[in-house]
Amino acid sequence: MLAVAATSDSAVNAHVAAVGRERNVLVNVVDVAELSSFIVPAIVDRSPLVIAISSGGVAPVLARLVRERLESLIDESYGSLTGLFERWRSRIKAAFPDVAARRRFYEQAVRGLVAQRVRARQPESAEHEMRALVECGATPRAGSVILVGAGPGDPGLLTLNALRALQQADVILHDRLVSEDVLSLARRDAERISVGKMAGGHAVGQGRIHKLMLEHARAGRNVVRLKGGDPFIFGRGGEELEFLAEHGIAFEVVPGITAAVACGAYAGIPLTHRDHSQSVRLVTAHCGESLDTLDWLALAQERQTTAFYMGVAGLATLGERLIGHGRAAATPVAVVENGSRPEQRVTLCTLEALADLARTGGIRSPALVIVGEVAALAARLHWFGASPRTWDALRAAA
Numbered sequence: 001m002l003a004v005a006a007t008s009d010s011a012v013n014a015h016v017a018a019v020g021r022e023r024n025v026l027v028n029v030v031d032v033a034e035l036s037s038f039i040v041p042a043i044v045d046r047s048p049l050v051i052a053i054s055s056g057g058v059a060p061v062l063a064r065l066v067r068e069r070l071e072s073l074i075d076e077s078y079g080s081l082t083g084l085f086e087r088w089r090s091r092i093k094a095a096f097p098d099v100a101a102r103r104r105f106y107e108q109a110v111r112g113l114v115a116q117r118v119r120a121r122q123p124e125s126a127e128h129e130m131r132a133l134v135e136c137g138a139t140p141r142a143g144s145v146i147l148v149g150a151g152p153g154d155p156g157l158l159t160l161n162a163l164r165a166l167q168q169a170d171v172i173l174h175d176r177l178v179s180e181d182v183l184s185l186a187r188r189d190a191e192r193i194s195v196g197k198m199a200g201g202h203a204v205g206q207g208r209i210h211k212l213m214l215e216h217a218r219a220g221r222n223v224v225r226l227k228g229g230d231p232f233i234f235g236r237g238g239e240e241l242e243f244l245a246e247h248g249i250a251f252e253v254v255p256g257i258t259a260a261v262a263c264g265a266y267a268g269i270p271l272t273h274r275d276h277s278q279s280v281r282l283v284t285a286h287c288g289e290s291l292d293t294l295d296w297l298a299l300a301q302e303r304q305t306t307a308f309y310m311g312v313a314g315l316a317t318l319g320e321r322l323i324g325h326g327r328a329a330a331t332p333v334a335v336v337e338n339g340s341r342p343e344q345r346v347t348l349c350t351l352e353a354l355a356d357l358a359r360t361g362g363i364r365s366p367a368l369v370i371v372g373e374v375a376a377l378a379a380r381l382h383w384f385g386a387s388p389r390t391w392d393a394l395r396a397a398a
């Protein structure tokens, strides 16, 4: 019925093709479209859903590229979802004999809670939603919210799940910290609402953000709540989910690369190191009050790394408190501004130089302050963007 000619001898391959034609046997001659009576497509296998991609044999590499794109877009849960429909098919047909009604049903199932539960790997809950939908018919579609970490700025640091969420969003509520490069990957016709907050001057209150999420989800939209870095690290993601849970709105969470991890990587600072640091802490230095409640004695221990978020305004205080509680004045510090972005700037100094750096260094938010022995490694291990400035060089220039 079917033959594949894959020898390295083109005469043999041509002969196979000719014999095949004579005997009505389908033949594929590998990489020779003219001799082939069928072509083997590239496939994306989410069985029972299978997507075949073919360039008719003229551009297999391009077909493979398209396959890779689809692989990343169509996640594994599509297989489970298709399987679920397979199991329910006859019941669905019986419940919705009218074709138009049946189509409405499927629309709702693939875009709504059934698919959402499958993505969240909750098969029982997905069955439950399916049953409810089959028994009660199409009710107004409930939307859901995906809380997505956008990472520190470099769009390459988005996860595949984040990309999928962005490409399927109807509405995107994003923070100011989310880079334009990341936003440009979102679905073109998604409505974008900036709810950015400046340190100090709150642009949109938290209550208003909650209200927007609720309104759009209740209107049946796929809402993406997009936050810089990771949504659960100093991102108020917890509060937003508590609010959604209270109001019965379904949600998912896509983690992102948090600033400490990204800034460490992009500045050449391993946050832990066998020789220099056995632990890492992520600490907020947001304002006077939070600075007072920190456990400075613990933070002043040697051989550990502390990543201070939101520390620009408190730079001088950070240095003073740590030294005051016993950390060596010469402890290395790296200040990473705009980590992972083209304009990234790294400044290397010591704890005792922080106060001067705060006055004269022109440090701007967003910046992450990494304190600990490992910070010195940036001098040797930096690889991204401009070379680090050192405090000594800055002072000499002044």
Ligand code: SAH
Binding pocket: 152, 153, 177, 227, 228, 229, 230, 231, 232, 233, 234, 235, 257, 258, 259, 260, 263, 308, 309, 310, 311, 336, 337, 338, 339, 340, 341, 365, 366, 367, 368, 369
């Ligand atoms: N959820 C975010 C943090 C929000 S708090 C995360 O996980 O990264 C905002 C603080 O994060 C900023 O004040 C700054 O300290 C830090 N930050 C965020 N993006 C940054 C970047 N690209 N470079 C340096 N610091 C960054």
